[in-house]
Amino acid sequence: MAPLWDSVRVDGEEMKLCMSVPDGKGPVPAVVVIQHQGGVDEFIEEMTERVASAGYVGVAPDLYHRDGPDCRDDGPTRRARLRDVTVIQDVNATVDFLKRHRAVDGNRLGIVGFCMGGRVVYLMAAAQPAFGAAVDYYGGNIMAPWGEGPAPFERTAEIHCPLIGFFGADDANPSPADMRKLDAELNRHGKAHEFYSYPGANHAFMNRRGARYHAEADRDSWPKALAFFEKHLGR
Numbered sequence: 001m002a003p004l005w006d007s008v009r010v011d012g013e014e015m016k017l018c019m020s021v022p023d024g025k026g027p028v029p030a031v032v033v034i035q036h037q038g039g040v041d042e043f044i045e046e047m048t049e050r051v052a053s054a055g056y057v058g059v060a061p062d063l064y065h066r067d068g069p070d071c072r073d074d075g076p077t078r079r080a081r082l083r084d085v086t087v088i089q090d091v092n093a094t095v096d097f098l099k100r101h102r103a104v105d106g107n108r109l110g111i112v113g114f115c116m117g118g119r120v121v122y123l124m125a126a127a128q129p130a131f132g133a134a135v136d137y138y139g140g141n142i143m144a145p146w147g148e149g150p151a152p153f154e155r156t157a158e159i160h161c162p163l164i165g166f167f168g169a170d171d172a173n174p175s176p177a178d179m180r181k182l183d184a185e186l187n188r189h190g191k192a193h194e195f196y197s198y199p200g201a202n203h204a205f206m207n208r209r210g211a212r213y214h215a216e217a218d219r220d221s222w223p224k225a226l227a228f229f230e231k232h233l234g235r
């Protein structure tokens with residue numbers, strides 16, 4: 001289940017995809033894994049493997065592909081160049097890739113994201129009807145648009161699939177107040193969701209390579225995320 005690399009064309013250029021495929025016969029459901037600010041790095045590769053270990057195809061699109069292969073800018077600089085309209089294009093291209101892939105049951109697709117990827121999850125739960133389940137890990141800046149158009153928060157009424165969110169109680173973005181605001185808005189629109197907050201956990205608590213890794217939050221949240229996918233996508 002070691003990650004493989006593939007690609008898909010978006011706007012006339014190649015976007016790399018990090019892909020992990022479970023052992024055994026397919027087709028099986030697939031989960032799009034959305035990167036954190038650091039890009040499709042070792043942490044995101046590992047998360048595609050963890051998805052595959054649970055029986056799903058995991059694929060992570062490189063949302064920084066428009067920067068070109070020689071870009072050496074840091075994560076915050078690259079993240080600041082992203083725009084919602086092109087992020088939606090990139091994730092939609094990934095969905096189209098999965099629907100054509102022989103290992104994938106294209107009628108059973110989910111999405112999970114971390115940090116900025118959690119924000120993208122919220123956005124895509126509204127923008128892409130193919131997703132049957134959405135998992136947001138500490139997605140920040142959901143109330144702010146990237147470029148022109150509405151913020152993900154403003155598209156809450158368009159969300160079409162169940163959503164589960166995991167948050168650190170010590171996080172500043174999203175803060176506990178942000179989590180409560182999201183919860184209230186989802187409730188206002190009658191959107192199926194469940195949220196979990198972990199005392200002592202900060203932002204990026206799932207990254208085992210990071211200084212803020214929180215083992216207890218990882219051990220509790222990931223089985224919940226997988227149970228959520230199994231409930232809504234099967235296996």
